[in-house]
Amino acid sequence: MAKPNLDHPTLALVKARFPKAKLFATEFRGDTTLVVEKQNLHEIMSYLRQDYETNYDFLSHVTGVDYMGYPKSEGNAPEGRFAVVYILVSTKTNTNLIVKVMLDPSLPTDGIEEDPALHVDTVTDIWPGAEWMEREVFDMYGIRFDGHPDLRRILLWEDYPAHPLRKDYPVEGRGERENFRVIGREDA
Amino acid sequence: MGLENIIRDGGFMTTQMQRVVNWSRRSSVWPMPFATACCGIELMATASSRYDLARFGAEVMRFSPRQADLLIVAGRVSIKMMPVLQRIYEQMAEPKWVVSMGACASTGGLFDAYATVQGVDQFLPVDVYVPGCPPRPETLIEGIMAIQRIIDADGIREDQGKREPLNIVIEPNYEVKDQPVELSVGNT
Numbered sequence: 570m571a572k573p574n575l576d577h578p579t580l581a582l583v584k585a586r587f588p589k590a591k592l593f594a595t596e597f598r599g600d601t602t603l604v605v606e607k608q609n610l611h612e613i614m615s616y617l618r619q620d621y622e623t624n625y626d627f628l629s630h631v632t633g634v635d636y637m638g639y640p641k642s643e644g645n646a647p648e649g650r651f652a653v654v655y656i657l658v659s660t661k662t663n664t665n666l667i668v669k670v671m672l673d674p675s676l677p678t679d680g681i682e683e684d685p686a687l688h689v690d691t692v693t694d695i696w697p698g699a700e701w702m703e704r705e706v707f708d709m710y711g712i713r714f715d716g717h718p719d720l721r722r723i724l725l726w727e728d729y730p731a732h733p734l735r736k737d738y739p740v741e742g743r744g745e746r747e748n749f750r751v752i753g754r755e756d757a
Numbered sequence: 758m759g760l761e762n763i764i765r766d767g768g769f770m771t772t773q774m775q776r777v778v779n780w781s782r783r784s785s786v787w788p789m790p791f792a793t794a795c796c797g798i799e800l801m802a803t804a805s806s807r808y809d810l811a812r813f814g815a816e817v818m819r820f821s822p823r824q825a826d827l828l829i830v831a832g833r834v835s836i837k838m839m840p841v842l843q844r845i846y847e848q849m850a851e852p853k854w855v856v857s858m859g860a861c862a863s864t865g866g867l868f869d870a871y872a873t874v875q876g877v878d879q880f881l882p883v884d885v886y887v888p889g890c891p892p893r894p895e896t897l898i899e900g901i902m903a904i905q906r907i908i909d910a911d912g913i914r915e916d917q918g919k920r921e922p923l924n925i926v927i928e929p930n931y932e933v934k935d936q937p938v939e940l941s942v943g944n945t
Contacts, residue, residue: 725872726837733871742871746836747879752843754882 577601579623579666586616593647602667604647610670611690617657617666618695625657625666628696631703633710637736649673651710653689672712678735681711691717709734775912782826782852783908786815786901789825789849791842794832796859796891803894815901822848827904830881831891833861835872839880846881852911854904857883858897860890 573596580594580603590613593604605613617625634652642648649671658665675686691714692699703714704723711732714720722729729745731738764770792800804810804818819825822845834842846855857877860866863886865875877883884907887900 738871740870745871746874749836749839749880750843751880752846752882 573597575601577666578664579603579617582620582622583613583616586620587613591647595646600665600667602669604669604671606647607670607672607689610668611692611695614655614668614692614695617668623659624661625659627658627660628692628699628702629656629658629665631655631692631699631706633706633712633734635710635734635736647671650678651687651712653706653712655692678711679731679737681730681732683713684711687712688715689713690715693717708732711735779909779911782911783905784814785817786813786827786854786904786908787817787819787825788815788827788829788856788901789819789822789845790829790831791845792829792831793834793838794859794861794891796831796862799891799894799897800829800831800858803897808894808898810898810901813898813901813905822846823850825849826853827901828853828855829858829897830855830862830877830883831858833866833868834874834877836874837872839874839877842877843880852908854884854907855881856885856887856897856900856904858887858900859892860888863888866890 573594575594575596577594577596580601583603584592587609590609591606595602595604603613617623632654634654636648636650636652651672651674653670653672655668656665657668670689672687672689674684676682676684678684687710689712691703693703693714694716700718701723703717704720706712707714707717707720708722708724709732721727725733731743731745733742761768790797790800802808804816810816815827822828826849828846828849830842846853855877857863861868861873862877863883865873869875874880878886885900885903887897889896892900
């Protein structure tokens with residue numbers, strides 16, 4: 570496997586600005602990913618948005634990943650069951666950067682109870698457009714965003730009993746699509 | 758209709774009341790389109806000039822269920838959408854019929870997922886299933902003609918049947934001929 574090409578201009582800036590933070594970076598086919606720890610996420614994102622040199626003024630996408638059963642990597646790269654992925658684009662310098670946070674649950678993941686380990690700071694105060702994308706990540710993975718102004722489910726209904734994109738949730742569901750009122754010919 | 762040329766003297770004819778009622782209902786079916794996916798596009802094509810559903814008296818698409826007789830469920834229905842569909846069905850005035858158009862509405866199609874209803878007939882009484890993914894307009898017209906046959910038989914049959922499906926299987930209206938299989942590549 571080829572060695573990742575880490576000459577993305579932002580990486581050196583972030584490393585110089587946050588010398589104490591644990592940062593990891595990788596690259597695949599021209600896309601550079603910066604893996605940060607969740608306690609540093611908000612200040613790094615704020616820096617990436619506001620600094621004149623980086624200036625990532627557009628948050629293209631926020632999504633989640635479930636790495637259940639993922640093969641262990643070599644070395645001390647950060648690992649976790651879940652990840653939140655932010656794709657940043659700078660319309661000034663026409664560069665993009667992927668920022669990733671790894672999260673490990675502390676509770677069983679088959680329910681919907683709130684897991685204190687699956688909390689991460691919101692970025693809606695940095696990019697307001699993150700609001701609905703974070704709601705979708707919450708809906709599908711149960712990752713809660715601290716400081717989010719309106720963290721409700723966005724696609725499924727409020728009392729849905731699972732977070733369906735978790736990989737320990739069966740793709741056919743647990744009967745949510747079958748349990749519903751039946752109207753017969755004589756009812757209506 | 759040409760009837761006035763046949764029935765000249767006095768203009769009387771005798772028939773069953775139920776047959777006249779059924780004739781008038783079948784000749785002016787007002788569909789309510791519940792189009793949630795690509796089947797809706799074929800439904801629009803069926804209604805527009807090339808296929809011209811007006812030939813079957815069913816061209817008046819009513820977007821209010823209170824004015825419609827025929828609910829055409831065209832497309833996949835998520836379980837979150839099911840209360841809406843049931844409410845639309847309940848708001849329709851009797852007599853009413855339901856066509857489940859396409860693979861998704863009839864069986865869930867390829868969407869064997871936690872949110873997709875595996876056939877609207879689990880929760881609604883369906884009269885006619887139209888196969889296809891999506892069905893061509895001719896197929897939908899066959900389905901509406903099947904609805905017309907059901908309406909024709911309404912209240913006429915010996916068991917004074919209400920609106921059970923007639924279990925009609927529509928035979929193809931063409932003869933399947935032998936296919937030309939003699940390949941002549943390289944021989945000519």
